[in-house]
Amino acid sequence: MLALMNTTPTDDELAAQVGADRNAFEVLYQRYARRVFGLLATLKLDTHAADDVAQQVWLKVWQSAACKPHGSPFSLWLMQITRNAAVDLLRKRRPLAMPEEMQIAATGHHDVLEDVEESADMERFRICVAKLPDVERRVLQSRLEGLDSPSIAATIHLTTERVHRIFHDAKQKLQRCLGVGI
Amino acid sequence: MKYLTMTLPDDPAELRTWLETIIAHGDAGRLADELAVIHPTPRSRTVSLSADITDAVRQRGLTALDDRQLQTVLGNPRVLRSLAEDVFLHGGAYWSQRFVQDFQFDDRVIHGWHQLQTQLFPNELLVTPMVTLAVAPKPRRTISPWLASFATAAVIFLAIYLIPRSKTNIPVTNPPAVASTRWGWQRADELAAITKPADYLDRIADLADEWKAQQTPTALALSERITEFRHGCTRIQLMEHNALNAEQRQDLLSRCQKWAKKFDQNLIDLETTGDTEKVRLAMDTTVTQLTTVLREQAVKLRT
Numbered sequence: 010m011l012a013l014m015n016t017t018p019t020d021d022e023l024a025a026q027v028g029a030d031r032n033a034f035e036v037l038y039q040r041y042a043r044r045v046f047g048l049l050a051t052l053k054l055d056t057h058a059a060d061d062v063a064q065q066v067w068l069k070v071w072q073s074a075a076c077k078p079h080g081s082p083f084s085l086w087l088m089q090i091t092r093n094a095a096v097d098l099l100r101k102r103r104p105l106a107m108p109e110e111m112q113i114a115a116t117g118h119h120d121v122l123e124d125v126e127e128s129a130d131m132e133r134f135r136i137c138v139a140k141l142p143d144v145e146r147r148v149l150q151s152r153l154e155g156l157d158s159p160s161i162a163a164t165i166h167l168t169t170e171r172v173h174r175i176f177h178d179a180k181q182k183l184q185r186c187l188g189v190g191i
Numbered sequence: 192m193k194y195l196t197m198t199l200p201d202d203p204a205e206l207r208t209w210l211e212t213i214i215a216h217g218d219a220g221r222l223a224d225e226l227a228v229i230h231p232t233p234r235s236r237t238v239s240l241s242a243d244i245t246d247a248v249r250q251r252g253l254t255a256l257d258d259r260q261l262q263t264v265l266g267n268p269r270v271l272r273s274l275a276e277d278v279f280l281h282g283g284a285y286w287s288q289r290f291v292q293d294f295q296f297d298d299r300v301i302h303g304w305h306q307l308q309t310q311l312f313p314n315e316l317l318v319t320p321m322v323t324l325a326v327a328p329k330p331r332r333t334i335s336p337w338l339a340s341f342a343t344a345a346v347i348f349l350a351i352y353l354i355p356r357s358k359t360n361i362p363v364t365n366p367p368a369v370a371s372t373r374w375g376w377q378r379a380d381e382l383a384a385i386t387k388p389a390d391y392l393d394r395i396a397d398l399a400d401e402w403k404a405q406q407t408p409t410a411l412a413l414s415e416r417i418t419e420f421r422h423g424c425t426r427i428q429l430m431e432h433n434a435l436n437a438e439q440r441q442d443l444l445s446r447c448q449k450w451a452k453k454f455d456q457n458l459i460d461l462e463t464t465g466d467t468e469k470v471r472l473a474m475d476t477t478v479t480q481l482t483t484v485l486r487e488q489a490v491k492l493r494t
Contacts (some may be wrong), residue, residue: 017490031312038304039483044287046296048279050217051272053224056299062312063303071311088280134194135228150229153196154266155258157203180197187194 020083027074034071042067043086045091052095062094137186145179152176195222197228214253215289217296219275222266230266233352238267240274248274250283251409292446292484299477375401378424379430389492391434392443395427396485402478410467414458417474421454439492446484453477 018033020040045066049059055081069090077086090142138146144165158172165172195218213222240260247255256264264271270483278286359434365475373397385391402420428447432440454477461470 023220035304038300038307040287042300042303043296044279045289046299047195047217047290048276050276050296051214051220051279053220060299060303063299064306067303068310071307092276093282130194131224131228134196134225137299138228146229152199152203153229155203155262156207171383176201180199182245183194184197187197 024070024074024077024083029073029075034074037070037074037083037087038060038067041087044084044088048088048091049095052092052099054095054098058098059095062091062098065094066091126179137183139180140186141179145182148172148175149179149183194225196225200331206265207256210261210265211253211289212293214275214278215286215293216294219271223272226265226268226271230268239264239270240264245274245277249278249281250285252285253415288484288487291480297480298472301472338359374405375399375420376427377419379423379426382430382432382434386434388435388439389489391432392485392489392492395443396482396489398423399478399482399485403475407467407471410461410465413467413471413474414461415463416471417454417458420474420478421451421458424451424454439488442488446481450477450481 018036020037023033023037025036028034031087042063045057045063049062054062066087071089074083074086077083141149147165148161151164156164158169158176161171162172167175195213198209200206206492210222213219240263242490244255244260253261264274282289285470376395378398379395381398382391385394404418405416407416424447428444428451432443435443454474457473457477460473464470
């Protein structure tokens with residue numbers, strides 16, 4: 010019995026009991042459910058799809074965790090089946106794969122995910138960014154690359170204060186264009 | 192839609208924290224999309240972080256990146272996506288802690304568990320995960336606290352809490368009076384007798400767990416219990432915590448401030464919507480989170 014053990018059980022000790030011991034399953038769920046949802050969100054599954062995939066994943070854990078490949082840590086195995094389930098779903102949603110996408114797909118799941126169609130919101134974002142004057146776009150770009158105002162100022166030959174002002178103007182213009190608050 | 196670019200901090204020194212939060216909240220994919228708009232020039236597919244750097248990020252978070260490496264991540268949406276996925280797949284204890292500390296996804300975690308229970312254990316009553324901790328005496332230095340004494344906890348839990356909320360929908364027409372004695376962090380003065388930091392944090396968690404034994408059949412009862420818990424939270428924040436060193440004390444206080452905001456928001460939500468089920472669930476989630484964090488800290492201190 011897990012409860013009689015003297016130390017906190019490891020993931021793999023718990024995984025070995027899953028399928029027969031619902032307590033072990035519940036502990037693993039508690040340890041990793043947030044991580045599963047986080048990965049699915051990172052892969053840009055919407056809430057409904059992510060909930061469905063998470064269910065599939067945890068059902069698979071219940072059915073197969075005790076038989077997972079020997080030597081593979083439970084957490085890695087779990088996150089890999091999560092990722093695979095998400096990628097499968099995204100592929101099914103794009104029935105007409107373009108040749109380039111297929112080519113990219115051959116190199117790995119990651120690139121397939123990048124090419125998911127943009128939402129209307131992203132299109133609006135693209136339009137709003139395009140409306141920014143060049144200098145504002147360039148400052149925003151530089152700030153998003155992690156450069157501070159003095160470094161940007163030195164690059165585009167403006168004062169630091171001016172760069173700071175341009176950055177704020179750019180953010181405000183984007184905010185107005187997108188109709189959102191900062 | 193929330194545009195993440197709009198939340199870009201004014202101070203570049205805050206970029207790492209900002210980006211780390213975005214990654215931990217599962218928003219890196221969307222930020223990468225925005226970055227791809229801001230940086231329209233196709234980047235080389237060969238740009239990446241070295242294995243050493245990636246490994247350091249897995250262990251220590253984005254503080255492992257120097258300025259140039261951070262620029263590589265922010266300037267290349269592909270690298271950002273890859274790094275974010277990597278920390279979910281391979282991230283160590285640092286990221287595990289990071290994933291739980293902001294209460295992200297908690298409602299969905301609980302909802303998902305209820306669905307799993309329905310599918311896998313259809314003959315059992317619905318149990319909110321970790322609610323079993325509510326009345327389980329926490330074993331010291333043994334096992335994850337909410338596993339131990341599960342059977343005992345479940346029996347007591349069923350008796351005092353779960354049955355009124357179970358699928359049988361037994362109406363609570365005349366709920367038992369709530370004990371008027373102090374409970375939870377209102378009894379924080381008991382902490383003064385504890386000298387070991389790990390035991391101290393465990394005891395704070397034990398006291399917080401008493402929330403789960405509180406019955407809240409009406410909105411008014413729920414608001415009273417939240418208010419009492421919130422007052423207890425103030426008490427914790429104003430105490431000296433002599434068992435803890437300065438760093439541990441500061442860590443506890445900063446967490447307490449976050450929890451206090453959650454309690455305040457839950458009370459506002461209750462007053463605004465009157466939705467007792469939803470607010471109770473939110474409170475259960477918050478309490479579960481904070482007890483988990485405290486106990487994990489205690490475990491760390493012991494190892």
